[in-house]
Amino acid sequence: MRLPWLENNDNLQANLFTLVIHLALFIFMIFSVNWQVKTPYYAEVELWDAIPTQIKPKPLIKRATPKVQKPQPSIAEKIVEAKKDADIQLKKKKAAELKKKKAAELKKKKAAELKKKKAAELKKKKAAELKKIEQLKKKALEEEKLAELQKRLLEDEEVEKVQKKLLEQDDLERLQEELRNKDLAKETRIAIEGTQDLVAGTNSGELEKYKALIQQKIYQNVNKQLCGLDPLELIFEIVLMPTGDLIGGAKMIKSSKIESCDQAVERAILQAQPLPMPQDNRLFSQLKKLKLKFQPNGPIN
Amino acid sequence: MKQSFWKFFFLIWLVCISNASHALEVIEILGGKASQIPVAVIPFKDNNAQKSMQLMHEVITNDLNRSGLFSSIDISGVSDYPIDEREVNFSNWAALQSQFIVVGKIDAIGRSNSQMQVTWSLIDIYKEKTVLSVAIKGQPSQYRVIAHRIADTIYEKLTGSKGVFDTNIAFVKKLGKEKYSLFIADYDGHNPRAIVNSRYSIISPRWSPNGKKIAYVSFEKKKPVIYVQDIETGKRTLLANFRGNNSAPAWSPDSKKLAIVLTYSANSQIYTIDADGKNIKQLMRTRSINTEPAWSPNGKEIYFSSDRAGSAQIYKVDVDTNEVVRVTFEGNNNVSPSLSPDGKLLLFLNQDNGSYRVAIQNLLSNQMLKLTNGPDDESPIFSPNGHMVLFTYKDYGKVSKIGTVSINGLKMTPIDVGSETILESTWGPLSD
Numbered sequence: 173m174r175l176p177w178l179e180n181n182d183n184l185q186a187n188l189f190t191l192v193i194h195l196a197l198f199i200f201m202i203f204s205v206n207w208q209v210k211t212p213y214y215a216e217v218e219l220w221d222a223i224p225t226q227i228k229p230k231p232l233i234k235r236a237t238p239k240v241q242k243p244q245p246s247i248a249e250k251i252v253e254a255k256k257d258a259d260i261q262l263k264k265k266k267a268a269e270l271k272k273k274k275a276a277e278l279k280k281k282k283a284a285e286l287k288k289k290k291a292a293e294l295k296k297k298k299a300a301e302l303k304k305i306e307q308l309k310k311k312a313l314e315e316e317k318l319a320e321l322q323k324r325l326l327e328d329e330e331v332e333k334v335q336k337k338l339l340e341q342d343d344l345e346r347l348q349e350e351l352r353n354k355d356l357a358k359e360t361r362i363a364i365e366g367t368q369d370l371v372a373g374t375n376s377g378e379l380e381k382y383k384a385l386i387q388q389k390i391y392q393n394v395n396k397q398l399c400g401l402d403p404l405e406l407i408f409e410i411v412l413m414p415t416g417d418l419i420g421g422a423k424m425i426k427s428s429k430i431e432s433c434d435q436a437v438e439r440a441i442l443q444a445q446p447l448p449m450p451q452d453n454r455l456f457s458q459l460k461k462l463k464l465k466f467q468p469n470g471p472i473n
Numbered sequence: 474m475k476q477s478f479w480k481f482f483f484l485i486w487l488v489c490i491s492n493a494s495h496a497l498e499v500i501e502i503l504g505g506k507a508s509q510i511p512v513a514v515i516p517f518k519d520n521n522a523q524k525s526m527q528l529m530h531e532v533i534t535n536d537l538n539r540s541g542l543f544s545s546i547d548i549s550g551v552s553d554y555p556i557d558e559r560e561v562n563f564s565n566w567a568a569l570q571s572q573f574i575v576v577g578k579i580d581a582i583g584r585s586n587s588q589m590q591v592t593w594s595l596i597d598i599y600k601e602k603t604v605l606s607v608a609i610k611g612q613p614s615q616y617r618v619i620a621h622r623i624a625d626t627i628y629e630k631l632t633g634s635k636g637v638f639d640t641n642i643a644f645v646k647k648l649g650k651e652k653y654s655l656f657i658a659d660y661d662g663h664n665p666r667a668i669v670n671s672r673y674s675i676i677s678p679r680w681s682p683n684g685k686k687i688a689y690v691s692f693e694k695k696k697p698v699i700y701v702q703d704i705e706t707g708k709r710t711l712l713a714n715f716r717g718n719n720s721a722p723a724w725s726p727d728s729k730k731l732a733i734v735l736t737y738s739a740n741s742q743i744y745t746i747d748a749d750g751k752n753i754k755q756l757m758r759t760r761s762i763n764t765e766p767a768w769s770p771n772g773k774e775i776y777f778s779s780d781r782a783g784s785a786q787i788y789k790v791d792v793d794t795n796e797v798v799r800v801t802f803e804g805n806n807n808v809s810p811s812l813s814p815d816g817k818l819l820l821f822l823n824q825d826n827g828s829y830r831v832a833i834q835n836l837l838s839n840q841m842l843k844l845t846n847g848p849d850d851e852s853p854i855f856s857p858n859g860h861m862v863l864f865t866y867k868d869y870g871k872v873s874k875i876g877t878v879s880i881n882g883l884k885m886t887p888i889d890v891g892s893e894t895i896l897e898s899t900w901g902p903l904s905d
Contacts (some may be wrong), residue, residue, distance in 0.1 A: 379498075387500050396505030397542060397881055398632055399815050401835065409497070421600075432633030439572060440505075442599040463497040468505040 183414070186278055193271050200268060378455055386462070395442035396468035399433035403473070406437050408468040412465040414456055416446030437466050497690055502774065507881040510631060513546035513571045515554045516579040529591070533575060533618035533627070535661065536638040538885045540628065540860060541879020546571045558603045566598045572603070573597055575627065579876055582610065589613050595627055605630055617663060637856045637902055642863060643668075643687060644875055644890065644898035645675045653896070655689060657704070660856075660900070662746065662875075662888040678722055680901045681728045686748075687899075688712065688722040688731060699733055701748065712750050723766045724776075731765035732756070732775055743777055745792075757795055765812045776800065776810040776819065787821055801834065803841050809852060813859035818880070820853050820862060831864050833880055844878045845885060857903045863888075863897055 213336065268451070407426035411419040422441040427434050450456055474556055500877060514530045514537070537543035546569055555561045556578045568573055575755055577593030588610055596603040607626060611619050618639065625636030640660045648654055655669035673692040679688055682860070688701045697718045702709035713719040717736030724731055733740040734741050741764045743756040757763060761781035768775055768788070776789045785806040790797045801807035813820065816836070823832035823841070828848030834841045849867040856863065861877045868874050873894045878886040 258773070322595065383498065383500050387502055390500075390506065391502050393508070394502060394505030397506045397507050397696055398571045401815075401837065432631060435631070439599060442570070460500055461497050463499045465499055466505075467501070467503050470504060 182282060185235050186282060187274065189271075189278075190275050193268065193275055195271070196268055200264060268334070292381070378450060378452070379458055382448055382455065382459055384390050386444075387461070389444045389447060390440055390464065393443045394438045394468055395468065398430075398436040399428060399468040400430055401469060403467065403471070404428040404432060404433065404467050405472055406468075408437065408464045408466070410441060410464060411448065412447060412460055412462065414449055416449040418435060418442070418445060422464075428466075428468075433468065437468070507883060509544035509883065510573065511541060511546055512543050512573045512627075513548050513551075513566065513569065514574065514575040515548065515577075517576075517593065518554065518556045520578060520580050529579070529616055529620040529623075530575070531662045532617055533624045535867075536621060536624035536636070537627065539661070539877055539879075539884060540636075541630055541881050542628075542860070542867060542885035546574075548558075556604075557594055561596055561598075563598055563601045571884040572596050573627075573631070576706055577621075577623075589616075591619055591623070595630060602685060616657065621659070632860075634858045634860060637858050637861065637900075637903065639904055640857055641904075642875075642888070642898055642900040643678045643680060643901065645678060645689075645896040646890070647674075647894045647896060650832075654781050655687070655889070658890065659899075662890040666704050667889060668707065669702065669709075674896070676897050678897060678899045679722050679724055680899050681748075682726055682902055683725045683728040683903045684904070685728075688724065689902055690722070701731075710750065712748075713746060713753075715753075721765050722893055723768060726770055728773045732768065734764045734766065735860050737765055743775065743790075756792070757790060757797065769812050770814055776812060778808040778821075785824075787819065799843075800836075804832075807832075813855050814857065815859060818855075818859065819853055822850060822853060831862055831878060833862075842882060844880065850897075852897045854898070854900050856900055863900045 202441065405426060406424070406428045407422055408422045410422050413419055418441070423439050424434060424438065428437070496648040507642060512534075514534045516530045528794065534545045536558050539543050548569075551565075553560075555574075557574050560667070561574065561576070561637040564591045574596050575593060577591055580590045582590045589612070590608055590610045591601075592605075592608045594603050595601070597604050600671055602807065605626065607623070609619050611620065621638040624638040628636030628638070632803045637660060641657050642660050642662075643655060643657050645653060645655050653675050654667040654669050655675050656665045656667050658665035659737075669689070669691075671691060671693060675692075676690045678687055678689040686701050686703055690697045690699055690701060694714060695789070697720045698711060699719045699722050701712045701722075702707045703729050712722070712731065713733050713735070715735050716739070717734055719733060720741075721730050721734040723733075725745075730745055732743055732745050732749060735744055736742075737744075741759065741762045742758075743763045743766045744753050745756060746753045756766075756775065759779075759781060763777050763779045763781075764814070765778045766775045767777070773793070774789045774791055776787055778784075778785050779788050781788075785808050786799060786805050787795050787801040787810045788799050798812075800819060801821065801823075804823045804825040807821050808824070811820045811821045812818070813833075819834045819836055821832060821834070824830075825844060828846075830843045830847040831845040831850050831853045832843045844862060845864070845866065847866075848892075848903050851865045851873075853860070854860050855865040856877070859880070861879055863871050863875060863877055865875050872892065873896065874887060874903070875887060875890065875895050875898045878885040
């Protein structure tokens with residue numbers, strides 16, 4: 173499809189082109205904004221928000237420091253993915269920048285042409301000073317050439333500059349990306365550590381409390397008389413309902429090799445139902461599956 | 474957006490991985506209690522209408538209770554008695570804290586219904602299933618033996634050790650002036666029958682491990698001498714009638730030898746002698762008193778009491794090397810040793826503050842546990858499975874009686890063999 177009206181109108185062409193470029197840039201900006209808005213999953217880590225003592229505020233400061241270079245091996249895949257995306261984004265950005273550059277070039281060219289035209293008109297008007305004009309023209313031409321040369325030089329310089337800038341930007345982007353990934357890794361780690369803290373940290377008080385309650389309730393029922401006198405060990409695994417009742421009985425993992433003892437310990441577990449269970453769902457999930465280790469005749473050396 | 478999406482999944486994945494690799498919470502339960510298994514023994518449904526047999530569940534209940542490992546559930550408030558698993562209301566029995574129930578029925582069988590068949594089941598209340606289901610035939614007059622065997626079967630199933638409810642004991646009763654009898658009876662004192670009657674005192678009866686003979690000390694020669702009597706034929710032989718006193722016979726585990734005590738050369742000393750009276754050997758030569766020998770189950774050592782350290786304490790001597798090691802250290806005096814069938818527990822009388830109590834000592838940890846309160850307990854001996862102790866005690870400090878105590882110390886039960894004084898008792902081996 174040919175659009176002669178557009179092809180013949182340099183000004184309109186230039187303006188439209190500029191508009192398109194700006195639009196592209198604007199869209200890219202939206203992309204950028206979206207790209208930046210990745211906070212939601214940090215918000216998920218509310219669980220450690222609820223336990224302020226466990227949150228180390230330092231990582232947040234550290235996030236800004238570019239020192240962290242090595243990404244966590246566990247998130248390498250993520251970083252590669254992110255980088256790939258970043259590269260694509262950067263290429264797009266570069267292309268856009270180049271287009272913008274060209275548009276600016278064109279503008280300048282047109283301005284120069286206009287100048288040239290004016291100079292020509294001036295030459296006509298000042299016919300008397302034709303030679304002079306011609307000289308001027310020549311001069312102008314020379315100037316133009318010079319200007320053009322200068323422009324070109326400038327352009328080159330500018331391109332170089334832009335490229336450099338882009339490279340810098342690229343580096344910056346890459347760094348930022350790296351940092352972002354780093355942060356992601358850190359957030360992830362914190363999130364995981366937060367979960368683990370539930371086990372070993374703040375909530376461990378509650379967890380330990382329930383473990384002790386369960387231990388006590390089962391212990392009351394262990395009839396060690398049925399286990400002889402020699403030191404021995406039994407291991408059972410149980411799965412619990414939130415009510416503290418067993419799902420599917422107690423599974424023996426390790427036998428004492430004395431049937432009456434195995435049976436007695438199994439009965440002790442069954443008899444202890446319902447086991448004390450926390451109301452807190454997160455805590456319950458920690459206690460849902462349990463490994464019970466019995467040493468009825470005292471510790472094995 | 475795509476990137477954000479992947480980041481989100483990556484995070485989820487990481488959390489999942491961390492959860493998966495996170496080990497289960499471990500709860501360690503160290504030790505346990507010396508508790509009793511609650512059992513309800515339901516009266517068997519009697520289709521035979523023999524009144525005596527309605528007492529079977531009582532015999533079983535008493536047996537299990539006496540062991541100290543079981544506690545019977547009071548079923549007086551229960552109206553309907555199930556006879557098998559299908560009729561059991563598990564939640565009701567669980568509410569009564571019962572872990573097991575024993576149910577059954579008695580049917581008349583054979584020609585003119587002269588025989589009976591007891592069909593019984595042991596049911597696990599928590600697992601809601603039948604653990605054992607057995608049918609036994611016998612004469613109605615044998616109901617006690619049948620009940621004891623049912624109790625033995627339950628005991629072995631739930632404790633892993635043989636029950637001793639179908640075993641015998643022997644005891645000496647002073648029936649009057651110059652009237653002594655050695656009796657054999659069921660372990661709970663029922664069905665007593667005298668195997669020796671004498672005008673002279675009889676002490677220290679000891680059953681041979683093979684169950685065929687009983688050795689005892691008689692004063693009929695105006696001094697203590699040792700006889701060995703065949704239980705089945707009643708024939709007896711004089712094993713030891715040496716110079717001085719002949720006492721404290723103890724069978725070796727293979728029933729081929731006995732350790733005895735002689736005052737042949739002044740002090741009481743331990744000798745070994747073949748069961749036919751030949752081949753006598755002195756075990757140690759010391760100036761102190763060595764008496765009350767008891768063999769270890771492997772036959773390599775003899776435990777005995779001695780005053781060599783001033784007070785009476787228990788020592789052991791290696792039969793081959795004569796090497797002596799002291800075993801007891803707690804209390805003023807420790808006497809009358811005997812070993813559990815597994816050789817891990819030492820049973821003896823511990824004397825402290827003037828009273829004698831039955832005590833056991835774990836030979837691995839050397840921890841001592843007093844089983845009775847005294848003050849005049851005597852002649853303790855293990856049941857053949859080592860879970861109970863038979864001993865004599867003085868009722869209100871006067872008449873000597875016999876009873877059993879469980880080795881967890883939880884259950885002390887008298888054995889009713891009449892009002893006469895019991896001199897000494899012993900426990901026979903497991904019947905084959």
